[in-house]
Amino acid sequence: MEKTVNQKAWFLVLPVLLLVAFSAVIPLMTVVNYSVQDTFGNNQFFWAGLEWFEEMLRSERMWDALGRQLMFSGIILAIEIPLGIFVALNMPKSGFWSSFCLVLMSLPLLIPWNVVGTIWQIFGRVDIGLLGYTLDALGINYNYTQDILAAWVTIIVMDVWHWTSLVALLAFAGLKSIPDAYYQAAKIDQASRWKVFRFIELPKMMGVLMIAILLRFMDSFMIYTEPFVVTGGGPGNATTLLSIDLVKMALGQFDLGPAAAFSIMYFLVILLISWVFYTVMTNLDKREG
Amino acid sequence: MDWMAWTWPTAIFFAVIATLLITFTVLAIKFPETPRTGILRIETTRGDRLFITLLGSAFINLAWLGIVGAHQPYALIVCLAYAVTVFRWV
Known part of the structure; x- marks a missing residue:
């Protein structure tokens, strides 16, 4: 018979619960x-009932921001995951150069968000930024403050620069855990490079890749600082992602009611994704353990 | 507590959720259980099923508000049916 789970240990997290109540639950x-x-201040x-929720659900502004947000998350995932795997596959597996690559790739991960934003904001400027200046010199019309495509390319390249290393590091960890015997067996069977990747490396990396995908999705879905520093949500509203729109509504316009309804819906989506994340991770652990 | 801008409906809403949480905590202590695997193919305890129910109910209410847009209390009936489904099969 299976042992019943003793849930009493959960009482040990009570102090944390109190802290979280103070910092998160009460707000x-x-x-x-x-x-x-x-409210009109003071x-x-x-009482407004469910009016704000209804307004937000019918608000084109919110759906547009959600659309942009999903597009952003979709694009960066489509680039970062394959690129991260590619980098991990081509990294030296051991020795000095392996450690060197690991350290080098961790560097972008250590830079604070607003600094990343500032780096790219300056890097992309046509007058003083290396990237903007070079593109301009090549005759490419690049101006992220006026051109929608340039703004999108900038924030996407920025995110790829900042976070691909995370995917690569996770994928590398997954690759390192594959025993040599698998490769030897593949060699005996004369498997091609593609088949080794498809039938050995990819399945063995699935667990960490799942974590990478979910982490990157969550992070990009809540992204605020970097695109805000670079484009401020512009040109127009072209790069106004969900959190940027929310801050504009709550603090810029001080529309507390609609912004609160917006936050709750945003929170619910994040909660749903977090739950999926948690469930997938714990189930993977159980299957592997 | 003035700064929190309490209203009766939101107070009742939170009271119901708090009651549910306390009830399930007491249940978990009095009647320990074995997690089971349902149609989602994930292991769930009563608490997990309560969480799935509450989160799902929030989305059901939003969907009702967005699609039907009237008679909001009827959405609770859908939520109840959903809760029964979750507790029976998930």
Whole structure:
């Protein structure tokens, strides 16, 4: 018979729960309260019911921001995952150069978000930035403050630069855990390079790749600082992603009600993805363990 | 507590959720259980199923508001049916 799970150990997390209640749960409850009311300042609130939720669900602005957000996450995943695997496959497997590559690739991960934004903001400028200046000298019309395509390319390349190493490092860890015997067996069977990748490396990397995909999706879905520093959501609203739009609404326009309703829906989506993340990870662990 | 801008409906909403959480905590202590695998092919305990129910109910309510847009309380009936499904088969 299977042993029943003793859940009493959960009481040990009570101190953390108190801390989280103070820093997250109580503010979140306040957001819920705001979302059903209207205010004109002075801490006076008027009941509005589900009006803000309805407004947000029918708001083109929110759906557009969601569309842009999904496009952003989709594009960076489509680039970062294959590129990360490619880098990991071509990295030296051991020795000095392996460590050298690992350290080199960790560097972008250590840079704070706003600094990454500033680096690219300057890098892309036509007057003083190396990238912008070079492109301009080559006769390519590149101006991320005015051209939508240039703005998108900049924020995507920036994210790829910042985070591909994470995927590569995870994929590398996955590759390192494959025992030599698998490769020897493949050699005896005269398997091609592609078949080794398809039937040995890829299945063995699946676990870490899953983590990489979910981590990158979550992170890019909540991204704020980097695109905000580079484009400020412009030109127009072209790079206004969900969190940028939310901050504009809540702090720029001080529309607490609609912004609260927006945050709650945003939070629910994040919660759903986090749950999927957690479930997939724990189930992978169980299957492997 | 003025700064939190409480209203009766939101207070009741949170009270219901708090009651559910406390009830399930007490249940988990009094009647320990074995996690089971349902149609989602993941291991779930009662608490997991409660979480899936609550999160799903939030989306059901939003979908009702967005698609039907009226008679919001009826969405709760859908949520109840969903809860029964989750607790029975997930």
